[in-house]
Amino acid sequence: MDSLRILSPTRILWLNLTGSGNETAAHLARDPRLTLMWCSFTARPMILRAYGTAEAVHRGDARWPAMQSLLPDQPGARQIIELSIDLVQSSCGFAVPFMDFRQERPVLRTWAEDKGPEGLAAYWDTRNRDTIDGLPTGIEANL
Secondary structure: OOOEEEEEOOEEEEEEEOOOOOHHHHHHHHOOEEEEEEEOOOOOOEEEEEEEEEEEEEOOOOOHHHHHOOOOOOOOEEEEEEEEEEEEEEEEOOOOOOOOOOOOOOHHHHHHHHHHHHHHHHHHHHHOOEOOOOOEOOHHHHO
């Protein structure tokens, strides 16, 4: 799903969509370290990692409109994760299997569209306020 923008060699935005948990936002509030990882499943075996510090930007944040304008309009957009990159590293992907992309799944988009803005807010309130280990996620900034 289209949800990531590389803005510069040191900055990435990732659109965090509504799901059953809200772990990333809560863990970033406690410790801003984040690693993004990509694997090559086709020709050349490689794993690429971007390490840095990140912050979850919520809809109520003054920065949201400008950041959102750089990303696609996805129903269920919950936070934007802004990563400031400190290090990029590659490693062999010799154990990564070959896999072929067939198509995107429409399930998450359809689910969020069917919920609508009020339904999503209710879902965030009841299902996304705390992590599985009881940490606050900051989602109340969206309510």
